[in-house]
Amino acid sequence: MPGYGKQSAINYISLAIPDFMGLLTVVIPTFKERTNVVDMATAIRKEYPDFKILFMDDNSNDGSKEAIDGLNDPLTHMIVRKPEEKGLAASVLQGFIEADTDYVMCMDCDFQHPISALKEIKEKMDAGADLCVGVRISRKVMGLKRALGSRLVELFCKFFFVLHRKPITKDMMSGLFAINRSKFQPLIEKNWDKFELEGWKVLMDLCKFSEGKLKIDYVKYEFNSRESGESHLNPKVTIMTFHQLWGFGKVLSKLFCKIYGVSYRDMYPNEF
Numbered sequence: 001m002p003g004y005g006k007q008s009a010i011n012y013i014s015l016a017i018p019d020f021m022g023l024l025t026v027v028i029p030t031f032k033e034r035t036n037v038v039d040m041a042t043a044i045r046k047e048y049p050d051f052k053i054l055f056m057d058d059n060s061n062d063g064s065k066e067a068i069d070g071l072n073d074p075l076t077h078m079i080v081r082k083p084e085e086k087g088l089a090a091s092v093l094q095g096f097i098e099a100d101t102d103y104v105m106c107m108d109c110d111f112q113h114p115i116s117a118l119k120e121i122k123e124k125m126d127a128g129a130d131l132c133v134g135v136r137i138s139r140k141v142m143g144l145k146r147a148l149g150s151r152l153v154e155l156f157c158k159f160f161f162v163l164h165r166k167p168i169t170k171d172m173m174s175g176l177f178a179i180n181r182s183k184f185q186p187l188i189e190k191n192w193d194k195f196e197l198e199g200w201k202v203l204m205d206l207c208k209f210s211e212g213k214l215k216i217d218y219v220k221y222e223f224n225s226r227e228s229g230e231s232h233l234n235p236k237v238t239i240m241t242f243h244q245l246w247g248f249g250k251v252l253s254k255l256f257c258k259i260y261g262v263s264y265r266d267m268y269p270n271e272f
Ligand SMILES: Nc1nc2c(ncn2[C@@H]2O[C@H](COP(=O)(O)OP(=O)(O)OP(=O)(O)O)[C@@H](O)[C@H]2O)c(=O)[nH]1
Pocket: 028, 029, 030, 031, 032, 033, 056, 057, 058, 086, 087, 088, 091, 107, 108, 109, 110, 112, 226, 230, 231, 232, 233
């Protein structure tokens, strides 16, 4: 695994897409999603003719880029990121900055987040929300064990956020949310190196680094099962999630490294 913290705050502005101005960009992080990318782009475009779509791909090298380019849609792009900077959160955050639209939204590339929810999210942003979070009504499709684990970790996260007087949301770990870019871009740039760049819980870090009050709104949605392709979920996601939770979180993250047989030193060499 590449050493954590290799990503620089400078690199993410190197790939700016010209003429990508507009109101809303849907940022979709992808890794080996060849079987889903075109269906996702087509499905979003069908419902939302004026939304920008920006795939942030971690050098999948599986034909995804060629497939998206082949659509010849001027509002749909895929950026292929440098392999040494691989990271889901880094992809999403870089996408938020590259997008250059008033609102930016992120969602997964496997149809677990319903495309129909984007309309309501956009309406909440138009009504003045700084942040609109998609809230999963049920996590049944995850299976009992994963759903329970997810709820427990979330409770734990909320406790720490309250303790540190940081904003909490109804679904702290949702991968479906939108932000007002002008509000969040300075915060992303200022804290770039402190984000859990290889982690998955982007929303959590955005709340963690936010200053002052946020206008938060919500849209409920049914969490579906993955349509095709393979899940990328792995034990490191739990380790990285705990690592986002200040000092005691890091202790837990070390504990989970031991449980999963993963080297904490390899994941976070900068801490040694
Ligand atoms: N850019 C980038 N995207 C990633 C990476 N890992 C996963 N993704 C994408 O992030 C999204 C969420 O990953 P999933 O594998 O669906 O994770 P999950 O939804 O927790 O797992 P399932 O419920 O099993 O689908 C998908 O769009 C993935 O393609 C990564 O390292 N880099």
